[in-house]
Amino acid sequence: AQSVTQLDSHVSVSEGTPVLLRCNYSSSYSPSLFWYVQHPNKGLQLLLKYTSAATLVKGINGFEAEFKKSETSFHLTKPSAHMSDAAEYFCVVSDRNGYNKLIFGAGTRLAVHP
Amino acid sequence: AAGVIQSPRHLIKEKRETATLKCYPIPRHDTVYWYQQGPGQDPQFLISFYEKMQSDKGSIPDRFSAQQFSDYHSELNMSSLELGDSALYFCASSFDRSYEQYFGPGTRLTVT
Numbered sequence: 001a002q003s004v005t006q007l008d009s010h011v012s013v014s015e016g017t018p019v020l021l022r023c024n025y026s027s028s029y030s031p032s033l034f035w036y037v038q039h040p041n042k043g044l045q046l047l048l049k050y051t052s053a054a055t056l057v058k059g060i061n062g063f064e065a066e067f068k069k070s071e072t073s074f075h076l077t078k079p080s081a082h083m084s085d086a087a088e089y090f091c092v093v094s095d096r097n098g099y100n101k102l103i104f105g106a107g108t109r110l111a112v113h114p
Numbered sequence: 115a116a117g118v119i120q121s122p123r124h125l126i127k128e129k130r131e132t133a134t135l136k137c138y139p140i141p142r143h144d145t146v147y148w149y150q151q152g153p154g155q156d157p158q159f160l161i162s163f164y165e166k167m168q169s170d171k172g173s174i175p176d177r178f179s180a181q182q183f184s185d186y187h188s189e190l191n192m193s194s195l196e197l198g199d200s201a202l203y204f205c206a207s208s209f210d211r212s213y214e215q216y217f218g219p220g221t222r223l224t225v226t
Contacts, residue, residue, distance in 0.1 A: 032213040043219040044157070044204060051213070090156060094213035099169040101147055102206075102215060104156040 002027045002093045004074075006105035014113050019063075019078040021108045023091030026072065033074045034092040034102070035065055044090070050074060061085070086112045116140055118207050118218035126224045127195050135190040135221045139207030145169070146188040147215060148180060151202040163188055164211050195225045 007022040025031055035047040048059025055067040065076045074091060091105040119138040127133050139146055145164045149157040159172035163182035174180075177195075182188045192199060202222050206215035 034213075036217075044217040046217075049214070096213075099145070099162055099164060099211045100208070100213040100215070101159040101162055101170055101172065102149070102157075102213075103159070107156050 002031060002095050002103055004033075004091045004093050004103065004105040006089075006091050006108050008108050009106065010109045010111065012111040012113065013081045015083055016080050019076070019081045019085065019110065021076040021089050021091075021110065023074045023076065023105060024072050025074055025091075025093055027093060029096065032094040032096075032100075033065075033067065034094070035059065035063070035074075035076050036090045036092055036104075038088045038090065038107075040087070047076070047089075081110075081112045083112050083114070086110055118205055118216050120203075120205050120218035120221050122221060123219065124222050124224075126226065128226055129195055129197065131195050131225075133192045133195060133223060135192070135203055135205075135223070137188045137190070137205030137207075137218060139186050139188070139205075140216055143207035143209050143216075144186055145208045145211045146182055146186070147206045147208075148174075148188070148190055149204040149206065151204065151220075152198075153201070157204060160190070169211065192223075197225050199223060200225045 003026045005024045033050040036044045050067045058064045094100045147162040148160040151157040160174040162170045166182045180190045202220045204220045205218045208215045
């Protein structure tokens with residue numbers, strides 16, 4: 001079965017400093033992995049996706065993630081945090097055995113301080 | 115570009131009442147997924163449809179039913195509502211069961 005584990009429930013950074021949100025996955029085959037962002041009382045927005053092409057994936061708003069098979073990780077990074085990045089971030093894997101339904105991690109709440 | 119439409123956006127119901135949530139997928143998308151996000155929780159898969167047939171089922175209560183119609187829109191029917199059903203309900207659509215799903219804005223259901 002596929003699953004993702006987000007290693008931090010809360011991350012706090014200062015504006016202008018790097019962001020690292022950690023995610024490990026478990027999958028019996030090469031997974032399709034995603035990061036979604038959810039701002040307060042808003043819907044889900046796709047940040048980026050990995051689908052077995054390049055291991056370094058660039059997304060919107062300066063975010064990127066690196067797929068590391070040896071470490072079963074898909075960490076999300078951004079060189080410089082902005083106040084508007086404060087939100088909930090979900091690491092997600094698709095379940096190919098389940099018609100690609102999405103399996104969400106528990107989420108990481110990112111706080112950005114001035 | 116057209117996006118996934120969900121209606122209503124907000125719904126308030128009392129316990130034991132019935133609610134119907136609607137989802138209109140992106141044009142030409144034939145697959146619809148429903149997810150439930152409780153307060154402070156991650157979204158959980160409920161049910162999906164491909165070409166008007168149920169394709170997969172998750173942790174959906176027996177009190178809930180859903181279907182996909184000939185125009186590919188989907189409806190989630192929820193009966194005997196409980197306080198614990200209060201949540202944000204997302205619909206997502208894709209083409210041919212692709213992992214690339216597009217989410218609607220969600221329907222916030224409050225049961226009092």
